[in-house]
Amino acid sequence: MERRRSGQPTLEDVARHAGVSTATVSRCLNDPDRLREDTRQRVHQAVEHLGYAPNFAGRALAMHRTDTMGAVVPTIDNAIFSRGLQAMQERLSRDNITLLIASTNYDPEQERRQIHALVARGVDGLMLIGEARDASLYEFLEARRLPLVLTWVWRLESPHLCVGFDNRVSARDVAAKVLEQNHTHIAMISGITRHNDRAVQRIAGVRDALQARGLRLDDRMIVETQFEFTAGTTAMQTLLSREPRPTAVICSNDVLATGAMYAVRQAGLLVPDDISVVGFDDIDLASMTSPQLATMRVPHYQMGEMAAETLIRLRSGLTPPPDRHLETVFVPRGSLGPAPAV
Amino acid sequence: MERRRSGQPTLEDVARHAGVSTATVSRCLNDPDRLREDTRQRVHQAVEHLGYAPNFAGRALAMHRTDTMGAVVPTIDNAIFSRGLQAMQERLSRDNITLLIASTNYDPEQERRQIHALVARGVDGLMLIGEARDASLYEFLEARRLPLVLTWVWRLESPHLCVGFDNRVSARDVAAKVLEQNHTHIAMISGITRHNDRAVQRIAGVRDALQARGLRLDDRMIVETQFEFTAGTTAMQTLLSREPRPTAVICSNDVLATGAMYAVRQAGLLVPDDISVVGFDDIDLASMTSPQLATMRVPHYQMGEMAAETLIRLRSGLTPPPDRHLETVFVPRGSLGPAPAV
DNA sequence: GTGAAAGCGCTAACAG
DNA sequence: CTGTTAGCGCTTTCAC
Numbered sequence: 005m006e007r008r009r010s011g012q013p014t015l016e017d018v019a020r021h022a023g024v025s026t027a028t029v030s031r032c033l034n035d036p037d038r039l040r041e042d043t044r045q046r047v048h049q050a051v052e053h054l055g056y057a058p059n060f061a062g063r064a065l066a067m068h069r070t071d072t073m074g075a076v077v078p079t080i081d082n083a084i085f086s087r088g089l090q091a092m093q094e095r096l097s098r099d100n101i102t103l104l105i106a107s108t109n110y111d112p113e114q115e116r117r118q119i120h121a122l123v124a125r126g127v128d129g130l131m132l133i134g135e136a137r138d139a140s141l142y143e144f145l146e147a148r149r150l151p152l153v154l155t156w157v158w159r160l161e162s163p164h165l166c167v168g169f170d171n172r173v174s175a176r177d178v179a180a181k182v183l184e185q186n187h188t189h190i191a192m193i194s195g196i197t198r199h200n201d202r203a204v205q206r207i208a209g210v211r212d213a214l215q216a217r218g219l220r221l222d223d224r225m226i227v228e229t230q231f232e233f234t235a236g237t238t239a240m241q242t243l244l245s246r247e248p249r250p251t252a253v254i255c256s257n258d259v260l261a262t263g264a265m266y267a268v269r270q271a272g273l274l275v276p277d278d279i280s281v282v283g284f285d286d287i288d289l290a291s292m293t294s295p296q297l298a299t300m301r302v303p304h305y306q307m308g309e310m311a312a313e314t315l316i317r318l319r320s321g322l323t324p325p326p327d328r329h330l331e332t333v334f335v336p337r338g339s340l341g342p343a344p345a346v
Numbered sequence: 347m348e349r350r351r352s353g354q355p356t357l358e359d360v361a362r363h364a365g366v367s368t369a370t371v372s373r374c375l376n377d378p379d380r381l382r383e384d385t386r387q388r389v390h391q392a393v394e395h396l397g398y399a400p401n402f403a404g405r406a407l408a409m410h411r412t413d414t415m416g417a418v419v420p421t422i423d424n425a426i427f428s429r430g431l432q433a434m435q436e437r438l439s440r441d442n443i444t445l446l447i448a449s450t451n452y453d454p455e456q457e458r459r460q461i462h463a464l465v466a467r468g469v470d471g472l473m474l475i476g477e478a479r480d481a482s483l484y485e486f487l488e489a490r491r492l493p494l495v496l497t498w499v500w501r502l503e504s505p506h507l508c509v510g511f512d513n514r515v516s517a518r519d520v521a522a523k524v525l526e527q528n529h530t531h532i533a534m535i536s537g538i539t540r541h542n543d544r545a546v547q548r549i550a551g552v553r554d555a556l557q558a559r560g561l562r563l564d565d566r567m568i569v570e571t572q573f574e575f576t577a578g579t580t581a582m583q584t585l586l587s588r589e590p591r592p593t594a595v596i597c598s599n600d601v602l603a604t605g606a607m608y609a610v611r612q613a614g615l616l617v618p619d620d621i622s623v624v625g626f627d628d629i630d631l632a633s634m635t636s637p638q639l640a641t642m643r644v645p646h647y648q649m650g651e652m653a654a655e656t657l658i659r660l661r662s663g664l665t666p667p668p669d670r671h672l673e674t675v676f677v678p679r680g681s682l683g684p685a686p687a688v
Numbered sequence: 689g690t691g692a693a694a695g696c697g698c699t700a701a702c703a704g
Numbered sequence: 705c706t707g708t709t710a711g712c713g714c715t716t717t718c719a720c
Contacts, residue, residue, distance in 0.1 A: 011491075012490065012697095014696090014697055014698085015697060015698060015699095016697075016698095024706075024707085025706065025707045025708075026697090026698075026699090026707090026708095027699080027700080027706070027707060027708080027709090028705090028706060028707075029698095030698065030699060030700085031699095031705095031706085034699085038705070038706095039705070039706085040705060040706090043705080043706080055486075055489065057462070057465060057466050058466055058697085058698080059407075059466075059468065059696085059697050059698070060403075060406075060412075060466055060467045060468050060697095060698095061402075061403045061404075061406035061407040061412065061468055061696080061697075061698090062403075062407055062696070062697030062698040062699085062712090063697075063698055063699075064402075064403035064698090064712090065401075065403040065404055065407055065696090065697080065698070065699090065711095065712045065713065065714090066697080066698045066699040066700080066711080066712055067698080067699065067700095067712085068712075070402075070403065072467075079432070080422070080428050080431060080432055080435075081425075081428050081429050081432040082425070082428070083423075083424075083425060086422050086423050086424070086425075086428060087423050089422060090421070090422055090423040090449065093422075093448070093449065100463075102446060102448070102463060102464075102467060103447070104444060104446060105445070105447050106435070106444070107432065107435065120399065121439075121442075121444060122444075123399060124399045124400055124401075124402050125402045125414075125444060126401060126402050126403055144397070147397065148354065149353070233630055233633070233634055259630075259634075262634045263634070266634065266636070269636060288575055288601075289631060289634065291575070292575055292604045292605070292608065292631070292635065293634065293635070293636075294608070294611060294636065354713095356712090356713055356714085357713060357714060357715095358713075358714095366690075366691085367690065367691045367692070368691090368692095368713090368714075368715090369690070369691060369692080369693095369715080369716075370689085370690060370691075371714095372714065372715055372716085373689095373690085373715090373716095376715080380689075380690095381689070381690085382689060382690090385689080385690080400713085400714080401712085401713050401714070402713095402714095403712080403713075403714090404696090404712070404713030404714040404715085405713075405714055405715075406696090406714090407695090407696045407697065407698090407712090407713080407714070407715090408695080408696055408713080408714045408715040408716080409696085409714080409715065410696075
C-alpha cells in the first residue's frame with residue numbers, strides 16, 4: 005500500500021544520508037548537546053545537502069503540541085488591536101511559537117466558529133478579547149484544558165484569567181478628568197453594547213463619575229453606534245441637536261472621537277472652545293488629529309506581551325504572572341478644554 | 347510502550363462509540379454522501395456525545411496539506427496592510443483555510459526567517475509583499491513548489507505571480523495630478539528605499555511625471571525616512587527649510603503625509619494654501635485629517651481577496667485568475683490645491 | 689456501503 | 705552516545 009509521499013525530504017532521508025538513525029537526527033535537531041560532535045556534523049551536512057525542513061504536522065502529532073497560539077479579536081482592520089497583536093507575536097516568536105489570528109466582526113457566532121477552528125488546529129493556547137460570551141464556550145474550552153487568557157479587560161471578581169485594565173474604572177477616570185474642567189452637560193458616544201462587555205463597562209464608569217458629582221447621564225445623551233469614523237460623525241450630529249447641547253462628549257474609542265470632532269467642525273463649531281471631545285485607547289491617530297485628541301491611554305503593548313507570557317507559562321504548567329492588572333493613563337491634549345462660560 | 351495520549355476524543359473513540367470503523371467516521375466527516383443515512387446519524391450522535399473535534403495535525407499528515415496559508419507583511423501595527431489581510435482572511439475562511447500572519451518590520455532577514463517558519467509549518471501557499479528579495483529565497487520556495495503570490499505590486503515584466511498595481515505608474519499618476527495644479531516646486535517624502543521595491547518605484551514614477559514636463563526631482567527634494575507619523579513631521583520640517591521651498595509634497599504613504607501636514611501647521615503655514623500635501627494608500631486616516639488628504643486609493647480589499655483566490659486556485663493545480671492587475675484611483679481632497687501665485 | 693490496515697513524518701521510551 | 709520501535713490521529717486504497 006505504497007502511498008504518495010510528499011516529495012519533501014524527511015527525517016528518514018536525512019538519517020539514511022548521514023548513516024544514522026532517525027532518532028539521532030531528531031535529537032540533533034531538538035537537543036543537539038546529547039550528540040557527539042562528529043555525528044552532529046554528519047547530520048547537519050545531510051540536512052544542508054537535502055534542504056531538509058522538518059514537517060510540522062508530524063512533530064505536532066508526536067509531541068501533542070503545535071507551538072501555535074490563537075488570538076481571536078473583533079477586527080484587525082483597525083489600529084485598536086493591532087499593536088497588542090504585534091506585541092503578542094513578538095513575545096511568542098521568542099519561544100518559536102507562531103500566532104494564529106482570527107477576527108469576528110464583533111459577531112458572537114463568528115467568534116464561536118473561529119474559536120472552534122483554532123482549537124481544531126490544535127493551538128496550545130487562546131487569547132480572547134473581553135469577557136462576555138456564552139457559558140457553553142467557556143465550558144468547551146475548559147473541558148479541553150486549553151490555556152486561556154482574556155485581554156482588554158480586568159475585573160477583580162472575574163472567574164477567568166484576565167490581562168488588562170478595568171474598563172469601568174478607566175472610564176470613570178476619563179469622566180473625572182472631564183468633570184475637572186467644570187463640564188456639566190456631558191454626553192457619550194458608545195460602541196454597540198450588545199455582546200460587548202467593554203462598551204457596557206465604559207458607560208457604567210462614566211455614570212459612576214457623574215453620579216459622584218450628583219449628575220446624571222441621561223439616556224438621550226448616550227448614542228450607541230458602530231466603531232467607525234463616519235458613525236462617530238453621525239452620532240455627534242445627533243448630539244449637537246440635543247437640548248441643552250452637551251459641552252463635552254466622551255467617546256468609547258479614538259476613531260469615534262475623531263469622527264465626532266469632524267462633525268463639530270462641519271457644524272461650524274470649535275473643539276474644544278464650544279465642545280470638548282475625548283477618546284479612549286490612544287492609538288496613533290489620537291496625536292495626528294487637530295486639535296490632538298485627549299484620550300485614555302491603554303497599555304496595548306504590555307497587554308499583548310503579558311498575554312503571550314501568560315499563555316506560555318500556562319502551557320508549561322507554570323503559574324501565570326501574578327499581577328496582570330495594568331494601568332491606563334489619561335493623556336490630556338487639545339481636544340479637552342474647560343466648559344464654555346454660560 | 348503505552349504513550350500518553352492527548353486526552354481529547356479521537357476518531358477511534360467516535361468509531362467505537364458509534365459501532366463503526368474509523369474509515370466510516372472519516373468519510374462521514376469529509377464526504378457524508380457516501381454513507382447510508384442511519385450510519386451517518388449514528389456517527390453524528392457519537393461526535394456530538396463525545397464533543398469530538400478532529401485533530402488537525404493528524405489530518406495534515408495524512409493529507410499532505412494543512413489548509414493553512416501564510417502571509418508575511420512588513421507590519422501589522424499599521425492600517426496599511428490590515429485591510430488587505432482582513433479581506434484575504436475572509437476569502438480563505440470560505441474555503442475553511444486559516445491564515446497565518448507574520449510580520450517583519452521591513453527587515454529582509456526577519457522576512458527570511460518568517461518565511462522559513464511558515465514553510466516549516468506546512469502552509470499550502472504564501473503571500474508576500476513586493477518583489478525585492480534574495481534570489482535564494484525564491485529558489486527555496488520554487489524548489490518546494492509552494493504556491494506563491496506577491497501583492498502590493500504588479501509589473502508586466504515580473505517573473506513572479508503578482509496581484510496588485512504598478513507602483514511606478516500610480517506614483518506617476520499622483521505626480522501628474524499635482525502638476526495639473528501648476529506646481530513646479532515638488533518634493534517627496536519617501537519610505538526607506540533599501541530593500542523596498544515599492545518605495546523605489548514610487549520615486550521613479552514621480553520622476554517620470556516631472557521629466558515629462560521638463561522638470562527634475564532634485565535629490566535634495568527627496569527625504570527618505572521611516573514609515574511613521576513623526577518621521578513625516580521631521581521630514582517636512584527639513585523640506586520647509588529648503589530653498590526654494592516646495593509648494594507641493596508627495597508622500598509615499600498616508601501616515602507620512604499626515605505627519606507632514608502636522609509639520610506645516612506647526613510652522614504656521616496652511617495646507618493647501620501654502621503647501622499642498624498628497625499621500626498614497628487611502629487608508630481610513632486619510633479622510634479623518636483636516637484638511638482631508640488627497641491620496642492614491644489602493645485596492646486593498648480586492649488585492650487581499652484576489653491574492654487568496656489565486657492561492658486557492660494554485661493549490662488545486664488550477665490556473666490563477668487571468669487579470670491580476672488592479673487599478674489605483676486618485677482621490678482629490680482638500681490637501682491638494684493650486685500652486686500659490688508667486 | 690463499510691471495514692481492515694498501511695502509512696503520513698516525527699518523537700520518546702527503552703535497550704544496548 | 706545511538707539505534708530500535710511503537711505509537712500520535714487521520715485518510716485512503718483494497719477487499720468484501
